[in-house]
Amino acid sequence: MLTCREFADFIMAYLDGDLPEAQREAFQEHIGICPPCVHYLDSYKETIRLGCLCRDGEGPPPEDAPEALVEAILAARRKG
Amino acid sequence: MSDADERAFVEALQSGDDAAYEKLVREHSGRMLAVARRFLREEDDARDAVQEAFVSAFRAIGNFEGGARISTWLHRIVVNAALMKLRTRRRKPEESIDELLPHWKDDGHPEATPGPWSPERLLDRDQLRSLVAGGIDRLPDSYREVILLRDIEELDTAEAAEMLGISTNAVKTRLHRARQALRETLDPALREDA
Numbered sequence A: 001m002l003t004c005r006e007f008a009d010f011i012m013a014y015l016d017g018d019l020p021e022a023q024r025e026a027f028q029e030h031i032g033i034c035p036p037c038v039h040y041l042d043s044y045k046e047t048i049r050l051g052c053l054c055r056d057g058e059g060p061p062p063e064d065a066p067e068a069l070v071e072a073i074l075a076a077r078r079k080g
Numbered sequence B: 001m002s003d004a005d006e007r008a009f010v011e012a013l014q015s016g017d018d019a020a021y022e023k024l025v026r027e028h029s030g031r032m033l034a035v036a037r038r039f040l041r042e043e044d045d046a047r048d049a050v051q052e053a054f055v056s057a058f059r060a061i062g063n064f065e066g067g068a069r070i071s072t073w074l075h076r077i078v079v080n081a082a083l084m085k086l087r088t089r090r091r092k093p094e095e096s097i098d099e100l101l102p103h104w105k106d107d108g109h110p111e112a113t114p115g116p117w118s119p120e121r122l123l124d125r126d127q128l129r130s131l132v133a134g135g136i137d138r139l140p141d142s143y144r145e146v147i148l149l150r151d152i153e154e155l156d157t158a159e160a161a162e163m164l165g166i167s168t169n170a171v172k173t174r175l176h177r178a179r180q181a182l183r184e185t186l187d188p189a190l191r192e193d194a
């Protein structure tokens, strides 16, 4: 029997498919009997999904860099 | 840009064509600055990291091989430059992540019982994005950089380990704790019964 604490420790390995068979079975058994841990697992997955919102391509397209920065970079190249 | 166009563009860069360099900087610096800003809290630091990234890229362009896309190549370079800059800005000693992790009773049950979330019902996309960015910002740097590399910048475990100079197991452990801590900070705002 897993405790809720052990269940939480194993989540990432479970999602990555890294848990050995016996632990994976114990993990799945815990899912069947412990609704709060199911909520925890779901919200852990949601945390990863919501992180994607911060990626480029998810939000508005990035603005152009300030002209002063572009000029400084091009000047740095000319200096070599 | 098609593969053929990109090959021609890389050749122009490698032959020192000024117009190609200007195009490279104008097309990629905005996106690279957005990446650097996620890692660095000060705008000046983010801009410095982008400039340092381009200087590294200019030096290395002769070795650029067609296998990777230029955008992917520059992304790795600016992430690396931002990490270097972050190293020089580290708060010392780093605060512990323990306070942000879930708390457990001696019998292995959680102190606070987890409940269901309804993010999209409670907040719109922009609110969610700023909530998550704020949550990531609260993490200690050594956890913040791992969650940024893996979950936001989409590097794999081995790449993140190499950039940070730590083992793949350390990356996995830190990523799991960082996600758990982020989950805790988001929880009050995203609970269905909030």
Ligand SMILES: [Zn+2]
Pocket (backbone or CB within 6 Å): A003, A004, A007, A030, A034, A036, A037
């Ligand atoms: Zn449980």
